Amino acid sequence: MSLLISGSVAIDNIKTPSDMQEGLLGGSASYAALAASLFCKPVHLAGVIGHDFPQAHLNLLTSRGIKLDSLEHSAGESFTWTGEYHEDMNSRTTHKVGINVLENWNPRLSAEAAQVKFVVLGNMSPDNQLQVLDQCQSAEFVAADTMDLWINIANERLHDVMKRLDLLVINDGEAREFAGTTNLVEAGRLLQKKGPRYVVVKRGEHGSYLFGDGVEEFFSCSAYPLESIFDPTGAGDSFLGGMVGWLAANSRAKPSFHDLKTAVAHGSVTASFTCEAFSTQRLENVSVAEVKRRLEELKDYTAFAM
């Protein structure tokens, strides 16, 4: 089924303990759209770029079946993020954020994009998320991510978003902050009360939790084990895109909890590839067969007899 991914499209400059690269493709929508395009075509992308955005990045996106008819080209400079990972890949330092064209962006969807059934509101301001959602007249399944910044400075608007979601995907630290409890199981359940029927709490290297209806509908998905992480930027966005991309291609418009579990596993494994190279470089080249192979391994790594 048709899918729209909205969010930021960025130019990233990333330093890791072993390397550094500039001018990389980044942003929540870029990662999510590439991940989704593994399973679902076409993927409509809504975002904004500036005059300095490399054509090569756009070519890459279109080559993967991503439609850029809702990607606005603005006269300003592109949104940029400059950051550094330390020896412990779980922590990073942001050196510079250039909001630039994102500042006054008013998302406008193409007629075709506005007709999609599956909508992903990637990490961006709740105002932008609502603007996108207001244009999606045929949406049947809406998923969103967010971050600590919006929890802090746009809490009320974020609650407006929450009421209109089928699925919230959020990382563990932000789930704790947003729900106001340190217990992740309790946090997931509390976040459901803010609106979304389904909540996924991403736990970084540990995997993710999926919460559905009642205590029975709980899924703990382990992360695919990686002995080394090259660049974790965009792993969470890849998770979201892979998850909803799989749903859009394989489930009914109102997916079941069973569908959601399989989607989480696909999102999790897709994200594992993202961590293996700078930016989207590994994600761009992964095949569905490689994803399936890791899923088989993950099943084996998590099964036990009684």
Added chain:
Amino acid sequence: MSLLISGSVAIDNIKTPSDMQEGLLGGSASYAALAASLFCKPVHLAGVIGHDFPQAHLNLLTSRGIKLDSLEHSAGESFTWTGEYHEDMNSRTTHKVGINVLENWNPRLSAEAAQVKFVVLGNMSPDNQLQVLDQCQSAEFVAADTMDLWINIANERLHDVMKRLDLLVINDGEAREFAGTTNLVEAGRLLQKKGPRYVVVKRGEHGSYLFGDGVEEFFSCSAYPLESIFDPTGAGDSFLGGMVGWLAANSRAKPSFHDLKTAVAHGSVTASFTCEAFSTQRLENVSVAEVKRRLEELKDYTAFAM
């Protein structure tokens, strides 16, 4: 098969955000022995207590099939731990440690205890662990835990212990420190190179990883989800005791990786009960049927279709 649990036997004073209790049964060997006794009888316990140790705690242990013939009664004061958990149950503050009778303890096993096939070296000094191990002439499977203190002040002796282990069970922070890497998958593999064929990295609320031979032998066990944690003291010791207790009762003297996986799941679920009340109060009263029920749920919570 016969089982020995060695380690500390303590009097604990614990404060949580909701309650406080003093004079509680504590110590690595107490938790591990109670957990093991769920699956295996008898369990021999090796430790040391002082003149002030409550008889009620000893009665409890013996009532659960735990043999105290290698528990030394010393004239000094018992080992005590006084600590506090904050709102975030993942962090705690130690207010006071009274080493007392542990200071000059030289473990002496009864003739019967010295004949066991399965040996657990609970968290205590590597010197004490080696003293116990030297007396176990018939040991066929040796498991140990440790902590940051010994990694820092007795690193060489700890390496001597490692060379004689079949299984190391260690928490995530200590695995990172001992292995010298922040990646837990890499840490597990590096710790295997120090001696033990099997390594379990306990990941607290997230579960545990089990490492066996080669990349194929990897198991990611999720924790049983708890919406509230009452007192996590001894959860790791309960994990170790439950795990090896199940192995001693259900596997051959040289358990397979398949056995280890099932044992990890049993240890994990056993530990979940420990967190539900002060000290050993929930662990004392749990039934094997309750453990099996949670194992069934955990299987359901972690399975997915492709």
